[in-house]
Amino acid sequence: MLDKEGLLMEHAKIRHSKNKIRNALLTILKEKSIDKITVSDLTKTAMVNRSTFYSHYADKADLIEDLEGYFINEIETILNTTFKNNSIENGVVMSIQQLIVFALEPVNFNFLKIMLSENGDPNFANKITQSISNQISLVTVLDNHLSTYIKRFVSRGLIELVIIWIGDDDRPDPQEFIELVKKTQLLSPVQLILNQN
Structure with missing residues (x-):
């Protein structure tokens, strides 16, 4: 023993x-x-x-699930903590800032860059999208069928921005990126197109 x-x-x-x-x-x-x-x-x-x-x-899939599970749990912890203590608007902005800080830690950045690349797991982005959608469900009163579309639009749009930013070798600095993400969450797509400055 x-x-x-x-x-x-x-x-x-x-x-x-x-x-x-x-x-x-x-x-x-x-x-x-x-x-x-x-x-x-x-x-x-x-x-x-x-x-x-x-x-x-058990196999390669189990290894991938283990690695991705850690990151999904970390992301959910950040979102839960941020949204629990703030209004929805402030929660969106602050959770984005916290997620960027988390993503910029060298080990996390390397993992995310690889797993969100073409060589990575195509389901990983969907898992993060689902986590964000779940968090939106917890902090809003959206509960009709159309809310599924809205949550997916918001969460998938955010993930696509992160994927582009992480993969961009000439990426904007974190604060500039956070400002861009805030605009995408607070303005309509048409407003974004018309106000690209």
């Missing part, structure tokens, strides 16, 4: 091997699309054997 120190060492080993596998996935995704990656690719790049991989993950 392991004592407390032994358990801590065991947990550290698990974290270490899982991190090697996660980092291997991100490394390979720079060159290869997610659907073409095999468990053999992952174990070779991570320098772990197959039994180590399978002791942590």
Whole structure:
């Protein structure tokens, strides 16, 4: 039976091997699309054997779900905290600011840039969109059938802006981007087109 120190060492080993596998996935995704990656690719790049991989993950999809789940949980925590303490208008603006700060952390930025790229998981953007839609449902009284369209329009538009911004090597600075996102959330599409300054 392991004592407390032994358990801590065991947990550290698990974290270490899982991190090697996660980092291997991100490394390979720079060159290869997610659907073409095999468990053999992952174990070779991570320098772990197959039994180590399978002791942590059922398959490649389980690994992807694990990685994406962490980010979705972080995003939901940011949205929940921000919206809970503010009006809807302020919540939108402040949650955008908090999400940008989160996205700019180097590890997070690298992950998002890869996972939202052509090589990444095409379902990841949809998962984030659904999280934002769910948050809108919690803070508004929209509950009719048409509200589904509105929530999807708002949340998907926001995600598309983030995807473009993260993938743009000549991206505007964070504050300029936040101002742009605020405009997209507070003005109509026609107003945005007419007032591009």
